[in-house]
Amino acid sequence: MTKFSYYPGCSLKGSGRAYEESLLPVFKSVGVELDELKDWNCCGATAYMAVDEVDACVMASRNLAIAEKAGHKEVVAPCSACYLVLNKTKHYLHDSPAINKVVNLALQEAGLSYSGNTPVRHPLDIFIHDIGLDAIKAKVKKPLKGLKVAPYYGCQIVRPYSTFDNQYNPTTMDRLLEALGATVLDFPLKTRCCGGSLTGTLPEPGLLCTYILLKEAKKRGADVIATVCPLCQFNLDGYHDKIEARWKEPVRIPTVYFTQLMGLAFGISAQELGLQRNITPMKPLGATAA
Amino acid sequence: MSKPKVAFYWCASCGGCEETVVDLAEDILAVVEKVDIVLWPVAMDFKYKDIEAMADNSIFATLLNGAIRSTEQEEMAHLLRRKSQFLIAYGSCAHTGGIPALANQFSREQILKFNYEDAPSVVNENKVRPQLKFEEEGRSPHLPMLWDTVRTLDQVVEVDFYIPGCPPTPKLTKTAFDALLSGNLPPKGSVLAPDMALCGECPRKDSKPIDVVFTGFNRSATTILDPEKCFLAQGVVCMGPATRSGCEAQCVDGNMPCTGCFGGTSRVHDQGAKMLSSLCSNIESKEEAGINKTLEGIPDPVGTFYRYGLAKSILRRRINPTA
């Protein structure tokens, strides 16, 4: 059983709990064990980087240092923001000796150090490149026959550090979902902004983004939007009322984590996968097929 | 008219060179008839001050063997240089440092420490070390200092000629004498041995194919050596190609490869580097791993390529920080 060090980040313990609830069993069933970092801390999210890069790096790198200390080769960061920030930190430390120095000094205080060698991986990356589609196909018990899925990647996992997929036209999730038997729609907005935190701060432009995505998905006849990011899921699932009120247009469409769809295909119950947490619930599989 | 005066002297050597002079047997008589031997510590009692008393350049030729590793040896080298018209470095130690020069890879402290503290048979709780001046109830026997570095004769005084070998052959010694006495001498600083590599006179020369490339090196410890075939063709390191001839390939006659005691040819600054270059260039592999694999057969390049030449060579130890 291959082992990865697992950095959940705050979302997967909070708003994005369903992501974790589906992620762990799915990994388990393909023979991957995630072992959660002891005493991990906030990645600093995208905001902190804007405030003070160095401090942000210190904060983020602590997690990587812990992982290194635990002797893990690679860290899995499912949340897009975490994934981006940790990767960014890794790059900064590599590119700037200055930052590297400061960071490691800071880490020393905590008896830690970071060599910069621990790669930060995204679940998609691991499913496609480490486990492979054949292995996944083999695990499918209930193919997602006829389920029309709009694959939505969001902005962060491929930009700017597109390590495992094409920056402009990512396809890993497409291929993954096809392997599960779903009908994957051509979704041109797959990397378009979901509104991010604007939905909370500046509703007008924020919700517009969300609205555009929902509208297009509906228009292309999607039964469900599959996402990889807790924030995206939150935005796409959370504001249907507001949006319909604002634009007088039906946009209700369930948004789920790709891992939940995997779980369903693997025959894990919706409950275990935390699907009940959706505000706009996803119809049971059979129903869609009809 | 008086015969030319000849002196023999030895410094840090093993005495093998003396044996060689002795082994000249009948040959040396021819020599001795023509000269007066004025100094030969091994052969006759005499007084240091007798030498001091001699006029400068009054000795025709001095054959000095052994490397220089202590103040007294240096002092004597200078004295004899002053007194002699020709000073001849006799044997590997005087010529290129010889085996004792392998010590230049290590520091004096390493040597003292092992000998008097770490050697398995030593019992020495208080870590007693020999003292340059030791005092016991007012008695103070003294010991001479050893240097950190072993040196060749010409690194201490000017040398006119060299007779190589560990030990040199009686034949070379005789030829040298003849040259000296007959006065038809090569240019100053010459080594009085053929200036061609050993392969030139090696009986196994023809047994080497023209396309020997190395995929590995065999060590005599674990290989049965073919008594007829060129050692390099057997994949055994032989210093012959980089070593002066003149020894009549004695070691090869004993079915062992040349270890290079005659030093390099006049055209070479560093015998070891040259041999290394030639061997490595002919390794077959083209990538690092393969090359390293091949080179496993040469675990000790310093001892292999610089067995007798470390003092003379331009390969030198990093002095600080540790040693």
Place this chain on the structure above:
Amino acid sequence: MSVKQNGKEEVRIGFYVCHCGHNIAAMVDCPEVAKYIETLPGVVLSRDYKYMCSEPGQDLVQQDIREYKLNRVVVASCSPLLHEHTFRSATEAGGLNPFFFHMVNIREHNSWVHTDRKEATEKAKGLAHAAIQRVAHHKALETKRVEINPAVLVVGGGIAGIHAAMTLANAGKKVYLVEREPSIGGHMAKFDKTFPTLDCAACILTPKMSEVGCHPNITLWTYSEVTKVDGFVGNFTIQVKRKPRYIDPDLCTGCQECIPSCVFKEPKFSDEFNEGLGKRKPVFISFPQATPQVVVIDPEVCLNFKRGKNPDGSAIVSDKCKKTCVDACGDKKAIDFTQKDIVEEIKVGNIIVATGFKTFDAERTPQYGYGKHKNVYTALEIERLVNASGPTGGDVIMRDGKTPKSIGIIHCVGSRDYKTNKWCSRVCCMYSMKLAHLLKEHTDAEIYSFYIDMRTPGKGYEEFYNKMLEEGVHFVRGRVGEVTDWAFTPEEEGKLVIRVEDTLAGYVRRIPVDMVVLATGLEPQADAQDVRRLFNMSCGSEGFFLERHPKLAPVNTFSDGIYLAGCCQGPKDIPDTVAQAGAAAAEALVLIDRGYIEQEPNTAFILDEECSGCKSCLPLCPYTAITYQEDRKKAVINEALCKGCGTCVGACPSGSIVQNLFDDDEIFSEIAGVMAYE
């Protein structure tokens, strides 16, 4: 330390340090260097001078040699690769053997790369000191003359190759022109018009092509590739593999009867020449003006090859086919399914490499949807689309059968982009505007041209740009973000939406169009690396072949006798290409007409007395220049075969091999020299 004397004569060195205007003087204190060198033993005089390579500079050297009885000359200036020859000649003119000269590189290796004047000056002193010690060991040498074989090989039959070949042939030189495709013509043959004059490419190219085809001095081998290059300047031995076209060119009259008579009634195979927009049959001729006018049979699709080919390329003849083509050919009997690879071996003295370029693969920029949205085209496709002899006979009909009402042309696709190619492809701005003009002409559609910067350096180019503005092409300044079929407004429905930040207007625009044209950039050929090795050339970091000097030797390579022409050396338009091809031809002519070249006498030789015959050097020589003489039991170097790498010298265990110009003494004294100056 004392200067070792060379033989008996006393060494008298003259030293010159060049200011090179400010190039050196700005960073190196030349007078101080001269002053320091003057103090060294053996140095008779030491001068600093503004431009040593200038006429007066060289005269100075010559006078001094005579006046001060100099027998060694050292010049500290630029790289020896640049001016060593100049100063050797000056030394010779002064009455000395040219190899009593040595050069110190204090410009490329010093003044241009350092920032601290003190350090740079010290470095200059050190290097000069080394040269002074080295030159004392120099020996008089005779340069080796090598006869030049007057024949020339031209690789690549594009406009560059064609022009170079013609130039040489017209000068009466034998030329072998080798082209990989069935016809010469290259990219230019695919173009419709050429900017800025808009004269038809075919009209100006085809006459040259047929001239080449029938020129008595040119041996044209199409559908062929160079497989082996041996030898060196003046005497190359080349192997050319001629792929079987299953037609005997001598018997084929070019009547093309075979094509209609093919068992395939309709063309059904993708047509490479038309960028896959059109179709062709198994037996075909690339395009009407193809040279030679000889059809080709494509073994991949011809029924007669259904049972495949023998390793040698000949057909395992099958009766799957009625062979109507053979009947059609009748008693000409030009069709021969048993043809196999032919390997020709030729000897030439010079080589011109004109292997051209490859256009950027638009699928590498998925955001522009090429391959995803069918109405997205590459520029080259449009060239064929608007071409009267193209697949649509010149009508602009899109893949969906419609004629576009609005067209967007996106510049710099795969150029000036850190994610793909960093360089500017030089021709895209111009050909984009050309296409804008042609498309407008053919369709009268609205044309939007999206550019980053408009680059129009060239005669009549800027004027052409203004003409386009007048013609009403909409120029939008900004790099396009994406081309998407996602419609946000009703009017966008069913269209391709181009999202771009208009950096002049300062906001993001969504412009819906029917057709998108990608102005793809120029890249090195896919096999550039192999070709580079084949001819022992270098590539720049971007992969184009590297010229010897960007300014002073733009068509030479680092291998003497091999020259570059056209886009294989870097993107350029047709006029520049032709000019460069002419230059390359001229370079070759220089050698041919002189009849010989003088080679560096840096060969190695064995000291016969000293060689012990240890045989260590024998396996080392890649040119088998070293042999073992069994009778004498010694190794011997054949000077004619020795290329002067010096590997055997570095490896001779008894120091019995010597290399001219790079003698042990010379290098050791150089080391001593650089170390002598603190």
Place this chain on the structure above:
Amino acid sequence: MDKATQDAFNTGNALANAAYQSKKRNVTIDPVTRLEGHGKIDIYLDDKGDVERAYFQVPELRGFEVFSLGRPAEDMPQITSRICGVCPTAHHMAATKALDDLYKVEPTSAGRKIRELVYNAFTLEDHALHVFVLGGPDFIVGPEAPPELRNIVGVIGKVGLEAGRKVISMRRRVREIISYFGGKVVHPVLGLPGGVSKALKKEDLPKFQQLATDGVEFAEWTLQIFKDIVLKNPDYVKMILSDTYTHKTCYMGMVDEQNKVNFYDGKLRVVDCDGKEVCKFTAQQYREFVSEHVEPWSYMKFTFLKQRGWKGFVEGPDTGIYGVGPLARLNAADGMATPKAQAACEEYFKTLGGKPVHHTLATHWARVVEMIQAAERIEQLLNDPEITSPDVRRAPTSVPKEGMGVVEAPRGTLFHHYQTDERGCITMANMVVATGNNAARIAMSVERAAKGLIKEGHVTEGLLNKVEMAFRAYDPCLGCATHALPGHMPLMAHIYDHRRQLVQVLEQS
């Protein structure tokens, strides 16, 4: 210079100054001539001019153990032979045996026999050297004789030129055996783990067999000379038996299964001053029985029996000090391995009053006895049909780790001990050499002699020579002792001179 050495020197410095204050008289014999190596004696007299303390010093050190580190083990026989150019074969052979043990490989029977042949040849010529050139003259010519006569010249003067020539030629012929197999006689190269590098060709056998017969005859002749000149002279016998040259210590020597003397191989046997066996052990066990002691006034280390411990320079029943070399070997063994030698041995003990013999000067006689055994052994081996077998080497296969080898060098027991990494490169090398084993006994002899012979500052060369005699009997090779500057080959050249021009050279000095 590194800290440690510096400290050493500074202390030395302080002590030195102190020493200069106290006005002590001292006599320096510097260096000791006619012994292989470089030694010096500082004799300190008290105010009356009597000897207070005599230091026998060895003033140099080369550190072979250290610069052997990292070397491939198979190079050790050749490297260590350079410890001494006089007994290179002893080191070469000890090292070679250590290699057998290191690689756990048994030499082929032919290989072993060739080694033993070469080794006995070496013992014979080296002993001959000492008898006629180094120690011998003291007796043959007489201790009181002037120095220029107290050498081979004198010897020849006494026994005749013919005899001299005999010595020379025999010695050279014996050395030919060594060079035949070893390539060179000085620093031979034959030794390899599992055997030797070169076989004996049948056609070459006869000339060696002839040599063997002559060898035995030569050895017996030597014994005769010794008896005639030394034993027939009551003064000498008195001197041999005199207290000045007598030390009651233990003795170590190598013995075969029958406890007979063997030079090349066997177990080491130690007897106490009453001739009782103290212990018997193999080379591999040496560390359990042998230890070295360091004195600040000499580079030489002093060996002693481990169980008994270092008790200072003392003799007697429970001393830890032991002697090696001919005297010791005969004491430690139950007799000689060959008939003629055995006979000579019995006579030796009979004359000197039975085992063990404590008289240092008797060593000379013991040496002659050993020459006979060596010669006889050579004869035996050369008549062994297997000696010409081509099967002289067995290639090792096991992974090396640690190996010890021991031989009886002419001057006494010689241990080599190596540890290596799995590639067979030296990680530790230790050598306990003959003269080291004798060091303590030598020091004692010197002091005793000095005290006995120098009174009231009255010093003559004759007296001093007697002091030298005290240890010259050990034929100490100080080169080996410190793996240091050895190399005296006293007076040999005179031989050659004298074989034609005796008188002249005599006049020279």
Place this chain on the structure above:
Amino acid sequence: MSEKPWTPRIVAFFCNWCTYTAADLAGVSRLKYAANARVIRVMCSGRIDPQFILDALNRGADGVLIGGCHPNDCHYVEGNYKMLRRFQLLQRMLGDMGLEKERVRLEWISAAEGEKVKTVMNEMVQTLTRLGPLGIPKRWDEWDKEMTEMEHQAGAQEPVACNCGIAKIKAEVAHV
């Protein structure tokens, strides 16, 4: 040495076709790098004799840089491999003599890689500055110093009595 603060001294051996040209390119492109290295041009890295490297170190270089064509790109087919092979053993041997392996560096730099010349030069200067002076020749030039120093430390107001191995009896009976 001169009064100016110590900076590493590097001797570089560049092959004519790739690395030397690359250095020219660096110049033409006006890249800036440390001025510590002195380049010696040879036709091919295969010409570089290990003797040259030792000689350079021995004459005061703190490091030696070797530049050749990339594998497969050697202008003379395989000269660069021959250098590589020598280099690997030489580097190990220098290690045995106590030299840090970074002091001798082999780099493949093609004619196009002016950038690389710059980075390598700067890197090497950094490394050597960290390692400090090699100090070989200094030490070897100062033998005499070594000896006088030792004699002082030996505290010999009078020269250490000459044990020249000449038989002599030195009897000094001090009378006051």
